[in-house]
Amino acid sequence: MARTPDAARRSETSRQAVLAATAAICAESGYQRLTIEAIAARAGVGKMTIYRWWPSKGAIVLDLLDQAAAVGIDPPDTGDLAADLRSLLVEVIDILTPLDSSPAIGLLAESLHDCALSRQVHERLIRPRIATFEQRLRRAQEVGQLPPDVDLAVALDLLYGPIYHRLAVHLDMPDDDHLDALVAHTLRALGASDTAAPPSSKDPAAPA
Amino acid sequence: MARTPDAARRSETSRQAVLAATAAICAESGYQRLTIEAIAARAGVGKMTIYRWWPSKGAIVLDLLDQAAAVGIDPPDTGDLAADLRSLLVEVIDILTPLDSSPAIGLLAESLHDCALSRQVHERLIRPRIATFEQRLRRAQEVGQLPPDVDLAVALDLLYGPIYHRLAVHLDMPDDDHLDALVAHTLRALGASDTAAPPSSKDPAAPA
């Protein structure tokens, strides 16, 4: 009674070929020219193979990003909260750049119309990064850099919002100074204290 | 040199029919099903007529939004800075809602790939609103509600960022409480004082 394709028999070779072709076409011709036909042709793969395993073009790109940026789940923790938040920001900016050929931007545009896709994007790309972000903030609360009643959802909006704002509104991505300003203002809005903290450690026996 | 169509002879009837059809299809079937052919058929208009006057589907939607939301250029000014900012926010949220059938979201997605379109969008939809926003902030500086050295670009990011963030990341649009929190934090980040100011007025004889 298994109507869905049998993942055990899936050809890993084809999977990789499809993802590679997707990345290549996207880089060379932009998301516009990224076509199922083009992917299949370039990957040397039948179209059915693509339709069998991915529900839409967006899902392929999602897999691609998933694989390319299967980043560390542990948040950066140098003790310098501002620097850590900054590096979280930069990671996202890097994914969204360059504007013309970033698969992520195409994915974003597509997910605005495709509810199923957008749920997947949220689950597999966004949520892990949110979790990382919140983890770092909580650590900051523990060491007293942030007040204990900070609203994490607001914090998230304040930090990441500007990136998407600028993307949507076609302003340039923030430069270094602007980035610092954004982090600083975010921290100020959250009521951060100025004190730094020692980096957290997986071996918590360190500091006296 | 009459290579470009002669705008003077343009049929206003057709223009309105196209915009109306665009709005109707978008509302009924979503941006996905909004095709030039569908618009032409629904508007009872030849495709040539559309291609003659609009460079792309996005341009039609842009015209539509331009007309629908040819909002007041004067910023709200009740004296309550937070409330005024809030109403600016709500205006944008309204344009972007509902997610499935808002022409604006389709336009946004399209402009991510189409540079020419995105420039138009920025010029005709975004910039006026930015100007309104900045006007209001400058007025706040004049009356001492904000420090004179506030970075308007950062302020813009902080206020509007969350909307686009949530749009991109497929979180719900902020509810009322959240909205208040966002405005409050923005103001705090900008170093706003708590004092209110009398509403500015074009008839300056108002307040005693």
Added chain:
Amino acid sequence: MARTPDAARRSETSRQAVLAATAAICAESGYQRLTIEAIAARAGVGKMTIYRWWPSKGAIVLDLLDQAAAVGIDPPDTGDLAADLRSLLVEVIDILTPLDSSPAIGLLAESLHDCALSRQVHERLIRPRIATFEQRLRRAQEVGQLPPDVDLAVALDLLYGPIYHRLAVHLDMPDDDHLDALVAHTLRALGASDTAAPPSSKDPAAPA
């Protein structure tokens, strides 16, 4: 309420290109490789143009044969009945030869499955030839070469049957001797007398 395409606007250029491409592909690669896609590509024509004007591949081939063999409607009439029937037979054999690349054979095969097509084939290719045949036989009756009570349907079967029989059964088409024998036997079965008749004439004032 005209949902059907407007024949007045039809491009004769495209029509000819399609028919030419069909003939060329058929001659070069056989009916097997005759594909709508191949026709469209070779003719430099959009597939829609083909689907708009022809209901099936067979219909195109039918048009092709219609045009190629828009033969004279007047039957041959040399006065020699056997020779005239023989030339009618040869005409059909020529259309069905060579076996591998004759469009007519492909059409025949296709029409065995496609009722609508087969009706068209009958109407536009077969019936006119039957009429010609019957016309010639009736003339033979008038001049007394055939008895007046000959069953024309049986005559038709006897004369043309062997061709289709051999086609179906994959025997070689009849050679010259065989052809003579077939005609002779047909005439014998119909009870033909041996006398010849003068050729019929459009100017009936000829014979005294």
Added chain:
Amino acid sequence: MARTPDAARRSETSRQAVLAATAAICAESGYQRLTIEAIAARAGVGKMTIYRWWPSKGAIVLDLLDQAAAVGIDPPDTGDLAADLRSLLVEVIDILTPLDSSPAIGLLAESLHDCALSRQVHERLIRPRIATFEQRLRRAQEVGQLPPDVDLAVALDLLYGPIYHRLAVHLDMPDDDHLDALVAHTLRALGASDTAAPPSSKDPAAPA
């Protein structure tokens, strides 16, 4: 050199399932919808199994007909030559009827393009029937019903031709009267005498 499959190990169950599925699909949906995939699915058989034992769809249908109509090799011989020929004719007509769902017609159409298949069809379906026919005619010659110099190839054409003619030309199959007329004319063309002969019999003691 055991590259060819080992017929000894062949699963008779599968063979029957394939033939049954082929017959069923053909009867229900016509030869058009008869695809290898459909047969495999319906028979509960892997496609490999089909391709291992049959070179083409036509070969399956050929097997099917072979099995269904593994008719007697001995010709009918009631002494009435006309009646016997008639029954030979009817047998073929039955195989080719009904037009829409007869596997034989599909096979015929396919064999027009496929040389290898057509040879097989000729060998296994046609030739035995020709032999039977010729056997009967020769017996008629022996008893003096036919002149000794009758051309059997012509006789074959005259008798069976009309069936294939009508099939190809999409006329109705001959009705009973027409059938009698065809046989009668054939006999007349062959110069048959009117006398009947006693039926040949393997048990020659029968008639007084």
Added chain:
DNA sequence: TTGTAAGCGAGACGGTACGTCCGGTCTTCCG
């Protein structure tokens, strides 16, 4: 008795062609 080699079901795979939809251009004819 147990390998082991075949046939088997299942179905994924690279392809080809299908018939449809739409983009953008060009043409015809009406008001």
Added chain:
DNA sequence: CGGAAGACCGGACGTACCGTCTCGCTTACAA
């Protein structure tokens, strides 16, 4: 002469089958 109507070329869509190819599994012959 602008505009409605819509045919045209092209290209991508998603589907159906083709014929080939593994996968495990059963099955029957041979060691």
